[in-house]
Amino acid sequence: MVTSLVLRVDGTNCEQETVSALKLAGSKVDLVHINELIRRMVSLEDYQALIIPGGFSFGDHIAAGKIIANYMKLKLKKDISNFIDANKPILGICNGFQALLKSGFLDIDATLLANNTGLFIDNWINLKKEADSIFTNGIQTLFIPINHGEGRFFADDIILRKLEEEQRIIFKYIDNPNGSSEDIAGIINETGNVMGLMPHPEKFVNYYTHPYWTRLPQETREKEGEGLAIFKNLVKACEKL
Template identity: 40%
Template sequence: MATPRVCVLRAPGTNCDYETAFAFEQSGAQADRVHLFRLLEDPKLLADYQVLCIPGGFSYGDDVGAGVVFATQLRHRLTEAIGNFLQRDTLTLGICNGFQVLLKAGILPGGSAGWSASTQTQPPATLTWNANGRYTDLWVNLKVASSKNVFLQGIDTLPCPIAHGEGRLVVSDPAILADWKTNGQIALQYVDSKTAQCDGELLPFPVNPNGSVANIAGLGDATGRVLGLMPHPERFLFATQHPQWTRLGLKGDGEGFKLFRNAVAYFG
């Protein structure tokens, strides 16, 4: 199996880069924590990597909105480097704040097909304040809604922790949801573990912890090589991290490892 190189791109305020790099390394990749400023100095560095991951945290303190400053740096100062990366046979992952960055930079929902040097005047979707108006930290249950996304191969359901204040996905036009479903871009949905319900009506808190449209927890591009999700799989690498691990008799690896192993296996 080939050993892919992973760029875990961090910025001032990022706080999940160590855990994310660890997850990739334990899955068989070579992961480098690369500061955004270094990439701004030498954008050609990105050509050395097969995976780009923007981890969770509070980049730039979320001072003007979650992920906004980080996203602006990518779109306006790394336009060519990001465009070239997306055109290659690469993978891109954004977790929590990283999902916010991918969406607000324009990498999602279109991936390479939607990447453009021009700023979109009206993006098709964004992530905004949770419906409850509060930072929310709890465990949720996820249902994989797309069979085409590389990161989600062989996964049906996934328990995961969330920790965010701006995780509610909203769309400019509800009609876009049908296009996303047709293209296999709705990657993950919050699911009621008792009823297995995730489609249809908006699920209540805490099943859907932020009020995201169509209960969407993760979004991909049409190729399946880009994924953004609000939950934190890097925080469930060991069974003992689950809050009910003793009651459920969980042992060994946590289920969050699957996403990172799928990324490495893609290059095998």
């Protein structure tokens, strides 16, 4: 059975729903504090997937995801690089995306800045898939929530063109909520196994968290939530390893 590691640090706060979504997708899950990895109490090698959930890691002090990113690149660089080289999937959601981007594991010189509204935003948005990846089988669009204050994807034109050409932009917003360059909501690394995604698929794994499920017919309500597909794809990718 696939075993995933959900990484938590001080200030992580979406860990429970992320664990639930992974279990629903068929994975065994361990919730592990970064100190347990740094102190070698737990070994990343023993896992098939790594998920960095949302939250305010270290209070988002300095900038969102900055301190966890520093720990990842200064203390866990080798472990994470080996994990990526073994072609195991890594998914960073929201704060996890910020962490992956700022630690360099997404192989791109880009960043996530404060929303152009200047405010934290909690809302449901539509995404469209831009490129195929191991995370996106069977997905064309996704309707899931965003919950962030620093989600504005930013890179210069050269970098944006590179991402486009290498087909590494996986999801775009249909109505850009935060001013992201090229409407970018999620990207992937060069080898295609590390994805950063700003919106929260784990918040929509059953229809009773949909923002207007009371308007939907009974048969729709009984379906699984759209976000679950991401986790199912991740588990499938692990099974193929």
